[in-house]
Amino acid sequence: MTDFDQHARPAGGAALAFRNATIGYDRHPALHHLSAHFPAGSMTAVAGPNGAGKSTLLKAAIGHIRPIEGHVEVSGCRRSEIAYLPQLAEIDRQFPLPVFDFVAMGLWGRRGAFGGFRRADDEDVARALAAVGLVGFEQRPLDTLSGGQLQRVLFARLALQDAPLILLDEPFTAVDDRTTHELMDVVAGWNAEGRTVVAVLHDLELVRRRFPRTLLIARRLIAEGDTAAVLTAGHLAAARRHVEAWDEAAPFCEVEPAR
Numbered sequence: 001m002t003d004f005d006q007h008a009r010p011a012g013g014a015a016l017a018f019r020n021a022t023i024g025y026d027r028h029p030a031l032h033h034l035s036a037h038f039p040a041g042s043m044t045a046v047a048g049p050n051g052a053g054k055s056t057l058l059k060a061a062i063g064h065i066r067p068i069e070g071h072v073e074v075s076g077c078r079r080s081e082i083a084y085l086p087q088l089a090e091i092d093r094q095f096p097l098p099v100f101d102f103v104a105m106g107l108w109g110r111r112g113a114f115g116g117f118r119r120a121d122d123e124d125v126a127r128a129l130a131a132v133g134l135v136g137f138e139q140r141p142l143d144t145l146s147g148g149q150l151q152r153v154l155f156a157r158l159a160l161q162d163a164p165l166i167l168l169d170e171p172f173t174a175v176d177d178r179t180t181h182e183l184m185d186v187v188a189g190w191n192a193e194g195r196t197v198v199a200v201l202h203d204l205e206l207v208r209r210r211f212p213r214t215l216l217i218a219r220r221l222i223a224e225g226d227t228a229a230v231l232t233a234g235h236l237a238a239a240r241r242h243v244e245a246w247d248e249a250a251p252f253c254e255v256e257p258a259r
């Protein structure tokens with residue numbers, strides 16, 4: 001358990017399911033007929049080659065993209081309660097705020113933007129910063145942080161959202177091994193509290209070590225389930241072949257679902 005166990009949730013939290021979902025941009029599908037399930041309380045890695053549709057899957061889960069066909073279902077919480085960490089490249093780090101204030105924004109969902117802060121909130125922010133190893137950084141402007149420090153700040157803000165379902169898009173890209181290890185422990189702590197975690201990851205060794213479940217996609221489902229059974233040489237080769245053979249101009253899906 002982490003410092004956040006006062007927010008610990010009972011088992012039976014939030015789940016996410018894709019039901020024969022085709023998801024794309026301007027009606028050009030990026031993901032075809034995807035059926036996949038992220039059970040409540042599970043911790044799942046989403047893997048696949050570049051362009052496989054991993055970020056698209058997370059964006060559909062939070063409702064930024066609507067399926068062209070099929071359904072994306074969130075159960076056990078409202079979509080607005082999902083915590084989502086986009087790729088670092090999509091984050092505006094020129095935000096003119098000190099670390100403390102930026103992290104405190106994680107409380108907005110619970111307090112409302114104009115809800116006012118309580119003394120306990122200051123303590124929660126301080127605890128969140130301590131949990132990611134950033135004591136002493138409270139007044140540092142965001143734009144003076146290294147990539148790894150910024151990622152720690154983003155994790156602290158995410159923790160304060162107290163979300164039952166947490167989606168992370170390549171959270172360890174451009175951070176060193178030590179930061180990855182420490183932030184990975186934070187993620188495992190969230191999952192131990194009963195939160196459902198879905199993380200897009202390229203580092204398959206990390207996935208094998210730390211994620212019990214994996215979803216392997218390549219514009220469609222290749223395999224899902226126990227990580228060892230999913231990340232086989234055969235499945236990984238199939239994923240590469242499928243993405244390489246993909247015709248970007250194909251307007252509509254004619255591929256049968258993989259399962």
Ligand SMILES: Nc1ncnc2c1ncn2[C@@H]1O[C@H](COP(=O)(O)OP(=O)(O)OP(=O)(O)O)[C@@H](O)[C@H]1O
Pocket residue numbers: 025030048049050051052053054055056057
């Ligand atoms: N906003 C967009 N408009 C049009 N096409 C897009 C958009 N975003 C992504 N795509 C396309 O959808 C497909 C899947 O992209 P996505 O970013 O989901 O893949 P990914 O698996 O996350 O890739 P990577 O590992 O490179 O981050 C790609 O062909 C991409 O070019």
